[in-house]
Amino acid sequence: MPKPEREDHSSDHKQDAKNSSPAPCSTAIAAVDEHSATDLLNPRHWPLWKKWTIIFCVSLLNFVDAIGSSASATAVPALLADFGHENVGRVAVILVVSVYVLGVAVGPVIVAPLSEKYGRLWLYNGCSVLFVVFNIGCARSTSIGALIALRALCGVVSAVPPTLGAGSIADLMDVKDRTMAIAVWALGAIIGRTSRPTIGPVAGAFIAEAAGWRWIFWALVIVGGAAALSSLLFMRETHHPTILRKAAKIPRNVYDTDQAESQLPSDGENISAALLLRPLVLLFTNSSILALSAYSALAVAYLYIFLTTLAETYTTIYGFSVGVAGLVYLSMGLGAIVGQLVYSALTDRTVRLHTARGDYKPEHRLLWAPIGSIVMPLALLWFGWSVEERAHWMVSVVALFPLGFGLVMEMVAPLAYLIDAFPDCAASAVAATVISRAVSGAFMPLISVPLYDALGQGWGNSLLALVAFLLVPVLLLISGHIHRLSRHVLHHRT
Numbered sequence: 001m002p003k004p005e006r007e008d009h010s011s012d013h014k015q016d017a018k019n020s021s022p023a024p025c026s027t028a029i030a031a032v033d034e035h036s037a038t039d040l041l042n043p044r045h046w047p048l049w050k051k052w053t054i055i056f057c058v059s060l061l062n063f064v065d066a067i068g069s070s071a072s073a074t075a076v077p078a079l080l081a082d083f084g085h086e087n088v089g090r091v092a093v094i095l096v097v098s099v100y101v102l103g104v105a106v107g108p109v110i111v112a113p114l115s116e117k118y119g120r121l122w123l124y125n126g127c128s129v130l131f132v133v134f135n136i137g138c139a140r141s142t143s144i145g146a147l148i149a150l151r152a153l154c155g156v157v158s159a160v161p162p163t164l165g166a167g168s169i170a171d172l173m174d175v176k177d178r179t180m181a182i183a184v185w186a187l188g189a190i191i192g193r194t195s196r197p198t199i200g201p202v203a204g205a206f207i208a209e210a211a212g213w214r215w216i217f218w219a220l221v222i223v224g225g226a227a228a229l230s231s232l233l234f235m236r237e238t239h240h241p242t243i244l245r246k247a248a249k250i251p252r253n254v255y256d257t258d259q260a261e262s263q264l265p266s267d268g269e270n271i272s273a274a275l276l277l278r279p280l281v282l283l284f285t286n287s288s289i290l291a292l293s294a295y296s297a298l299a300v301a302y303l304y305i306f307l308t309t310l311a312e313t314y315t316t317i318y319g320f321s322v323g324v325a326g327l328v329y330l331s332m333g334l335g336a337i338v339g340q341l342v343y344s345a346l347t348d349r350t351v352r353l354h355t356a357r358g359d360y361k362p363e364h365r366l367l368w369a370p371i372g373s374i375v376m377p378l379a380l381l382w383f384g385w386s387v388e389e390r391a392h393w394m395v396s397v398v399a400l401f402p403l404g405f406g407l408v409m410e411m412v413a414p415l416a417y418l419i420d421a422f423p424d425c426a427a428s429a430v431a432a433t434v435i436s437r438a439v440s441g442a443f444m445p446l447i448s449v450p451l452y453d454a455l456g457q458g459w460g461n462s463l464l465a466l467v468a469f470l471l472v473p474v475l476l477l478i479s480g481h482i483h484r485l486s487r488h489v490l491h492h493r494t
Helices: 005-019 027-036 048-068 075-081 086-118 121-139 144-158 160-172 175-211 214-234 241-245 257-263 269-275 278-283 287-316 322-327 329-357 362-366 369-388 392-422 421-469 471-493
Strands: none
Touching: 027 144, 048 121, 048 144, 048 160, 048 214, 075 175, 086 121, 086 144, 086 278, 086 421, 121 144, 121 160, 121 214, 144 160, 160 175, 160 392, 160 421, 175 329, 175 392, 269 278, 278 287, 287 322, 287 329, 287 369, 287 392, 287 421, 329 362, 329 392, 362 392, 369 392, 369 421, 392 471, 421 471
16 A cells, blocks of 8 residues: 655655765665555565564664673673782773673674675674674683773674664564564663663672573573574565665566666665765764654663662662562563563554655654653652662662663654654664764763762752753654655645
């Protein structure tokens, strides 16, 4: 059934990308999408079971990569004892954890534009296998330097699922069907991030004590190997231009293959100059991507602040054991799952309503995001002052539920918007956001210790809540600006 509203919106935002960025998305890719409504090779026409199998595989890879980012945290004492560096080695061992996140910031710059030129399947399969190989290297490392280098490489290849998942969803799903797919894709990372502090202190510490720190990485090899096997068996290429090129079935009377190839970057120096820099160019030249990346990065920064401080809060203030303190993260994880479901239900209803009316715009994906910007600051105040006043531990643990609820809405909504607003280069647009998230996740938690030492839990979290409250008008302004820009482009086109 034709969807003229999607075609109009895509054209508007292609023009928006062209006007706001010196490196717009490939027009050849756009042309393939527009002229292949009846092509049986179009992934959007695949059976639902095939689409969802691919999405679940990407979500599984997302989960493995998320838990892998801090798997070595519980092995710090064992690493220090094994390598014998008590002073300089402590800084180096901390780098074993943080360098992974920095690798995640580098990865999108490489993999996103390559996927839009050469397809996604080889990157999913290749990087999932490399993740296993590099973790084998970590398990067999004989020096801290080698371990740091291999962890950085693990971070680079682990950037594939959070970066390319957006492009795969845009490949597979029509606009009205994307919300649940986005939720499932993002849920793997959310569960991985919120469950790893629970798994780490219990399973990680047990493994490190019983079998040595190397077995933490062998465990990642086993889990990563299972995810890589699922990718090799069930993943399929979803990038439509790549499918058509490989099948050599582009009809001459429908699409000019020679013209398409001439519009794509050449295989020489232009790839590194124009293609590989596309995520960074989009980040710093497109106002909507920059604003939403900053918005999303702050939410991720808050998530990492709590991931790195909650266990210490409950062990020092409430006297919890390390294992029991890890269980409090389940409250945040449950809130994140509920937040995903609520956002998906509300957004699905909104998108279907406006699609039926014929006036759907990508900014409709942002309509419910202010809920997270309201709930999250209230949860910060609730948590901070209950801990500051030494209320019963259950009071603060319950506060983590709305915190997870609000955080996930702030992290998912920008991704959903970018996938619809930049369908022809969704991987690069989301890669820009992944880069900003990784940088904030690596460095922003460093402020938590001096912040809480100076202000305490009450006023420290109140300051975080104030900054989060300011996101509400910012998000509304972003949505309004994008809506006016869309109408302006449409007016000039007509």
